[in-house]
Amino acid sequence: MKKASKVFTVLMFAFLFAPIAILLLFSFNEARSLSVFSGFSLKWYRELFRDTETLKTVRNTLVLAVCAAGISTVMGTAAAVGIHRMRNKYLRSALDMVTNIPMIDPDIITGISMMLMFVFVSRLLGLANSLSFATLLIAHITFCLPYVILQVLPKLRQMDASLPEAAMDLGCTPWGAFWKVELPELMPAIVTGMIMAFTLSLDDFVISYFTTGTGFQTLPIRIYNMTKKTVTPDMYALATLIFFVILALLLLSNLTDREDSQRIRAARKARRAAKGRPPMSPRRQRALYTAGGALVLAALTASLIFAVTETDDKPQVLNVYNWGEYISDGSEGTMDVVAEFERWYQRQYGRPVQVNYTTFASNEDMYAKLSSGAVSYDVIIPSDYMIARMISEDMLLPLDLANIPNAQYISEDFQGLYYDPEGVYSVPYAYGIVGIIYNANVVDPADAGTWDLLWNEKYAGQILQFNNSRDAFGTAMYRAGLDVNTTDRAVWDDALDSLMEQRGVVRSYVMDEVYNMMEAGEAAVAPYYAGDYFTMLDAQAPTVDLRFYYPDPTNFYIDAMCIPACCQNKTLAETFINFMLSAGPAIANAEYTYYASPNTLVYEDPDYIDEMGPEAMEILYPGWDDFARQYNAYAYRNLDAETLDYINTLWETLKIN
Amino acid sequence: MNDRSRRRSLVTGVTSAPYQLWAVLFILVPLAFVAYYAFTDNAFHFTTANIARFFTATSPVTDAGGSPVQVRTYMVIAWRSVKLAVIATAVCLLLGYPLAYIISRAPAKVQKTMMTLIMIPMWMNFLIRTYAWMTILQDTGILNNLLAALHLRRVHIIGTQTAVIIGMVYDYLPYMILPLYSIMAKMDHRLIEAARDLGCAPAGVLRRVILPLSMPGVVNGVTMVLIPSISTFYISQKLGDGMFFLLGDAIEGQYVAGNLHFAAAIAFILMVALLAAMALMRRLTGKYTYGGAAA
Numbered sequence: 001m002k003k004a005s006k007v008f009t010v011l012m013f014a015f016l017f018a019p020i021a022i023l024l025l026f027s028f029n030e031a032r033s034l035s036v037f038s039g040f041s042l043k044w045y046r047e048l049f050r051d052t053e054t055l056k057t058v059r060n061t062l063v064l065a066v067c068a069a070g071i072s073t074v075m076g077t078a079a080a081v082g083i084h085r086m087r088n089k090y091l092r093s094a095l096d097m098v099t100n101i102p103m104i105d106p107d108i109i110t111g112i113s114m115m116l117m118f119v120f121v122s123r124l125l126g127l128a129n130s131l132s133f134a135t136l137l138i139a140h141i142t143f144c145l146p147y148v149i150l151q152v153l154p155k156l157r158q159m160d161a162s163l164p165e166a167a168m169d170l171g172c173t174p175w176g177a178f179w180k181v182e183l184p185e186l187m188p189a190i191v192t193g194m195i196m197a198f199t200l201s202l203d204d205f206v207i208s209y210f211t212t213g214t215g216f217q218t219l220p221i222r223i224y225n226m227t228k229k230t231v232t233p234d235m236y237a238l239a240t241l242i243f244f245v246i247l248a249l250l251l252l253s254n255l256t257d258r259e260d261s262q263r264i265r266a267a268r269k270a271r272r273a274a275k276g277r278p279p280m281s282p283r284r285q286r287a288l289y290t291a292g293g294a295l296v297l298a299a300l301t302a303s304l305i306f307a308v309t310e311t312d313d314k315p316q317v318l319n320v321y322n323w324g325e326y327i328s329d330g331s332e333g334t335m336d337v338v339a340e341f342e343r344w345y346q347r348q349y350g351r352p353v354q355v356n357y358t359t360f361a362s363n364e365d366m367y368a369k370l371s372s373g374a375v376s377y378d379v380i381i382p383s384d385y386m387i388a389r390m391i392s393e394d395m396l397l398p399l400d401l402a403n404i405p406n407a408q409y410i411s412e413d414f415q416g417l418y419y420d421p422e423g424v425y426s427v428p429y430a431y432g433i434v435g436i437i438y439n440a441n442v443v444d445p446a447d448a449g450t451w452d453l454l455w456n457e458k459y460a461g462q463i464l465q466f467n468n469s470r471d472a473f474g475t476a477m478y479r480a481g482l483d484v485n486t487t488d489r490a491v492w493d494d495a496l497d498s499l500m501e502q503r504g505v506v507r508s509y510v511m512d513e514v515y516n517m518m519e520a521g522e523a524a525v526a527p528y529y530a531g532d533y534f535t536m537l538d539a540q541a542p543t544v545d546l547r548f549y550y551p552d553p554t555n556f557y558i559d560a561m562c563i564p565a566c567c568q569n570k571t572l573a574e575t576f577i578n579f580m581l582s583a584g585p586a587i588a589n590a591e592y593t594y595y596a597s598p599n600t601l602v603y604e605d606p607d608y609i610d611e612m613g614p615e616a617m618e619i620l621y622p623g624w625d626d627f628a629r630q631y632n633a634y635a636y637r638n639l640d641a642e643t644l645d646y647i648n649t650l651w652e653t654l655k656i657n
Numbered sequence: 658m659n660d661r662s663r664r665r666s667l668v669t670g671v672t673s674a675p676y677q678l679w680a681v682l683f684i685l686v687p688l689a690f691v692a693y694y695a696f697t698d699n700a701f702h703f704t705t706a707n708i709a710r711f712f713t714a715t716s717p718v719t720d721a722g723g724s725p726v727q728v729r730t731y732m733v734i735a736w737r738s739v740k741l742a743v744i745a746t747a748v749c750l751l752l753g754y755p756l757a758y759i760i761s762r763a764p765a766k767v768q769k770t771m772m773t774l775i776m777i778p779m780w781m782n783f784l785i786r787t788y789a790w791m792t793i794l795q796d797t798g799i800l801n802n803l804l805a806a807l808h809l810r811r812v813h814i815i816g817t818q819t820a821v822i823i824g825m826v827y828d829y830l831p832y833m834i835l836p837l838y839s840i841m842a843k844m845d846h847r848l849i850e851a852a853r854d855l856g857c858a859p860a861g862v863l864r865r866v867i868l869p870l871s872m873p874g875v876v877n878g879v880t881m882v883l884i885p886s887i888s889t890f891y892i893s894q895k896l897g898d899g900m901f902f903l904l905g906d907a908i909e910g911q912y913v914a915g916n917l918h919f920a921a922a923i924a925f926i927l928m929v930a931l932l933a934a935m936a937l938m939r940r941l942t943g944k945y946t947y948g949g950a951a952a
Binding site: 005008009012013015016017018022023027034035038056075078079080082083093095096097098099100101102103104105106107108109110112113116117120138139141142145147150151154155157158174185188189195196199202203205218221223224227231236243244246247250253362364377432449467468469486507508509510511513516517520521522541549561588641644645647648649651652653655656657 | 663671672673674675676677679680683684685686687688690691694699714716717719722728730733734736737744752755756759769770772774775776778779780781782783784785786788789790791792793795797799800810814815816827831832835836838839840842843862873874876879881882884887888894895898899900902904905906907908909911912913914915916917919920921922924925928931932935938939
């Protein structure tokens with residue numbers, strides 16, 4: 001290699017591996033942050049190996065990727081050969097076009113359209129619970145196929161068509177010519193296609209989210225759903241491990257390769273000499289490919305059997321559907337609430353129960369999935385406005401409070417709330433209040449106290465704003481004393497004017513990036529939830545001094561436990577809800593999520609109060625005199641479709657300016 | 658056509674049958690669902706309002722001179738998305754082409770290692786990789802700390818168009834390199850040597866021999882990079898400070914607002930436009946992709 005190209009190659013690989021180096025470094029970080037390194041620790045590796053949920057999703061992801069890549073490679077290669085041979089020009093170009101469609105469609109559209117189709121077909125056939133591993137696999141094969149075909153097809157076109165002809169002249173059958181001449185020639189492209197398919201399958205989350213069935217979750221879905229809070233660093237540890245495993249495999253295969261390739265080269269030389277023309281692929285190589293193929297097939301069959309048999313080995317299954325990172329999962333010595341429930345149930349009733357715990361990233365995603373009717377969950381934990389909507393659409397079952405005696409410990413403040421006035425359909429799980437977080441090393445505390453801080457030109461370029469329409473408009477409306485649930489378009493127009501005015505001072509519209517940016521001092525002011533402030537506080541850089549206050553009025557939200565109409569075992573679901581309300585699990589969850597709990601067993605518990613400390617207690621439980629009235633006045637409600645559409649239009653206007 | 662080649666095309670022609678069936682069931686039928694949603698309203702009555710809205714909706718914006726003007730909302734968004742995607746694709750091609758060539762000329766073992774190294778970053782989760790780029794590019798990030806340590810001027814990248822393009826190039830570069838490499842690895846290097854022997858200048862060798870030979874790889878690489886980068890939204894949200902509102906954001910936003918029909922309409926229009934663009938690209942480069950390598 002020439003010097004220039006060497007330098008170029010090194011630079012390119014540096015570019016490709018820079019983020020990997022960052023992940024490697026931060027997987028050893030003491031704090032839960034990807035922007036501030038606070039000290040060396042191995043704890044995230046310990047967490048990773050302890051976290052059975054994550055390991056399960058890793059296994060699911062691998063099984064899925066191997067199956068999808070294997071099947072799409074075989075089918076795609078066959079398809080490419082067929083398309084190449086096709087004599088009907090129009091059919092050929094039509095297939096060419098169709099092949100591109102899965103690549104063009106935005107993931108969310110592919111995901112939803114496939115979900116709609118699966119649901120539609122299963123209703124025709126009268127199948128229940130139609131979304132499953134099979135539908136997920138079909139979706140993955142579908143988006144992998146084009147990449148395989150697009151790899152193999154050009155190679156076929158590039159290939160000398162007279163080679164198979166020559167083979168047949170020499171007495172080969174058409175199949176023989178394909179196996180012996182064309183396939184070895186195509187092999188690099190096929191392998192590349194397979195690697196691409198594997199990679200795509202490994203990394204997809206949107207399509208998977210919509211096509212997967214109850215309880216089957218892959219790693220990317222799990223990671224994506226964590227972004228309501230922050231992605232935990234054990235994911236960086238996982239990425240680092242994957243990197244080293246692949247690197248090791250690579251080195252290993254290179255070492256074993258050396259002898260082989262010498263032998264192959266020798267054989268090649270001998271043949272070339274004997275026949276006076278370029279050699280065919282050596283038999284040994286073919287044997288290797290065959291062995292490899294057999295291995296893939298074996299893995300496929302094994303994993304399919306595995307996937308099929310795994311679903312019905314336990315008599316009782318409880319499917320729980322919750323926000324990501326929203327339950328105490330046993331990390332850092334906390335209680336693993338799900339596992340604890342399984343143990344407790346076995347002790348109490350002498351029967352085993354298996355909890356399938358899966359997560360969602362937004363109320364809307366959860367709603368889309370449940371309203372498709374193709375999944376079955378027993379317990380869900382949505383937010384208030386979504387509960388109101390689901391009640392109005394008959395999607396929730398009334399709870400039998402006789403089975404949930406612990407509901408009595410929910411504070412009286414939580415009675416008579418608008419979304420479920422009689423308290424029939426839901427039991428509150430956690431609640432949050434929007435406040436403003438600021439860096440006291442930059443912001444003069446005299447400027448803090450109201451919503452005006454988010455508009456303060458002194459801090460232009462250091463202010464963050466929500467990157468979703470409802471919350472962003474909310475800040476402007478609370479500031480101006482407007483009703484956040486109005487259907488009066490003129491009011492929304494006023495709020496837009498206010499956001500337009502703010503745009504000049506906004507550094508960034510953010511969701512979960514707020515953590516990194518506030519911790520590192522990248523920005524100085526941000527509206528976010530009280531509980532999350534403490535997560536940031538734990539990881540702030542030495543140069544940053546984060547503070548928090550509630551502007552008045554502000555947004556309240558409540559997430560509550562409900563039982564959807566598709567529930568299979570209502571008594572079991574109620575038992576689970578009751579368990580979640582008992583002191584041990586409820587305290588563990590409140591400590592883990594840092595959100596305020598409506599449960600008196602939690603916030604009156606001396607150990608909990610002690611653990612949280614006076615500052616956190618004061619912020620999380622500010623002692624509102626009439627919580628229900630404030631909540632009912634300022635919480636978001638479900639808006640009608642026209643109003644939502646109008647807000648979205650205004651949001652787009654803000655964003656394209 | 659003689660009997661033997663007819664038999665041959667019969668035997669091998671059926672190999673695409675499973676895919677044809679699959680394509681109809683799982684590509685065209687879901688596509689029909691998208692079209693059905695695009696052309697109906699919330700009550701599932703036929704309407705072209707969603708399609709019309711994409712082309713006619715306007716928003717008030719402030720132009721460079723500070724005076725208010727009305728612009729076509731989705732035309733602005735679409736133009737912005739196309740611009741970023743085209744730049745990202747061009748950068749991928751400029752970086753990926755020489756790298757693929759260098760790799761294809763390396764010894765066999767080195768080739769394999771390098772190609773695996775190019776794929777490895779893709780096996781780390783996409784979200785986490787994008788997060789890592791935020792850590793690098795932030796004003797208080799690794800890059801700026803490095804520059805400060807070297808007594809160089811700090812740069813503001815995060816939130817700019819450059820940051821979004823870096824993110825796209827990083828994520829899609831392997832999809833450019835792979836097809837290029839798999840074509841170049843099989844290129845007949847004797848042709849290049851022959852051209853050199855016959856007195857062709859390096860630029861001429863590139864333009865008249867290497868480029869035409871690798872054209873199928875270029876077409877595929879461009880397709881595989883351009884398409885996903887047009888509909889992405891995650892990269893622009895994280896690395897663009899939420900200031901770059903692209904088609905992917907528009908679709909996502911409509912979905913969250915419960916407006917699935919309009920979201921489907923945007924996706925449908927995007928798809929038709931991209932298919933047309935690709936048909937055009939195939940036609941322009943058709944002599945390379947269909948008529949054999951060096952016609």
